Amino acid sequence: MTLKVQDLTITRGGIPVLEGLNFALEPGRALILRGPNGVGKTTLLRTIAGLQPPLSGTVDCPSESFAYAAHSDGLKAMLTVSENLNYWAQVFGQKDINRAVSTFNLDALVDRMAGTLSAGQKRRLGLARLLVTGRPIWVLDEPTVSLDTASVALFADAVRAHLKTGGSALMATHIDLGLEEADVLDVGPFRAKADTVAAGGFDEGFL
Ligand SMILES: Nc1ncnc2c1ncn2[C@@H]1O[C@H](COP(=O)(O)OP(=O)(O)OP(=O)(O)O)[C@@H](O)[C@H]1O
Numbered sequence: 001m002t003l004k005v006q007d008l009t010i011t012r013g014g015i016p017v018l019e020g021l022n023f024a025l026e027p028g029r030a031l032i033l034r035g036p037n038g039v040g041k042t043t044l045l046r047t048i049a050g051l052q053p054p055l056s057g058t059v060d061c062p063s064e065s066f067a068y069a070a071h072s073d074g075l076k077a078m079l080t081v082s083e084n085l086n087y088w089a090q091v092f093g094q095k096d097i098n099r100a101v102s103t104f105n106l107d108a109l110v111d112r113m114a115g116t117l118s119a120g121q122k123r124r125l126g127l128a129r130l131l132v133t134g135r136p137i138w139v140l141d142e143p144t145v146s147l148d149t150a151s152v153a154l155f156a157d158a159v160r161a162h163l164k165t166g167g168s169a170l171m172a173t174h175i176d177l178g179l180e181e182a183d184v185l186d187v188g189p190f191r192a193k194a195d196t197v198a199a200g201g202f203d204e205g206f207l
Pocket of ligand 1: 035037038042043
């Protein structure tokens with residue numbers, strides 16, 4: 001499934017942050033978003049994932065195509081690693097969590113409560129959830145935060161495997177993952193010029 005973004009303008013707090021964005025992401029490809037802090041990468045990923053509406057323009061892809069991994073891992077602290085993965089597998093109508101466990105080297109942790117994991121282990125579990133969604137387009141916001149070098153390599157392998165099976169990945173990251181299948185989009189030049197409050201006002205859901 002191809003993701004097409006056309007003439008997109010997005011807002012945060014009711015204020016346009018990026019405008020005039022056009023790009024396509026084909027199956028088997030990754031697109032890395034770059035740009036300085038605060039330019040609007042998170043806002044763009046949230047808009048594409050369908051969590052907030054654009055001010056104008058279109059995201060041509062059903063929101064059910066996306067698996068979104070935000071800054072926060074969104075884990076259930078009082079459930080074990082396997083219970084967390086089984087929970088998400090059920091939400092997405094999937095059954096098998098074994099591949100997610102082994103891909104992110106969670107075998108020794110499956111019976112640990114998520115709340116007792118280290119920051120990097122939590123991040124690995126958060127990313128492992130992508131594999132139990134069965135969704136083709138991964139939308140990832142700084143996925144490697146808290147990961148050590150070995151875990152970054154696990155993550156890069158997981159992305160590569162996903163691309164090989166026809167999936168795609170859109171991510172904001174400052175790290176070079178060494179993905180040959182990746183293109184880079186610097187969103188800096190698309191910074192919105194107008195800083196007027198957009199119609200519809202404040203997006204309270206962001207707070
Ligand atoms: N609740 C809010 N209300 C108004 N403006 C906000 C709110 N939250 C964030 N912003 C502003 O929106 C702009 C875009 O933020 P966003 O998080 O999308 O940037 P980013 O490129 O992902 O940044 P970073 O690289 O630091 O994660 C920033 O200038 C930020 O200060």
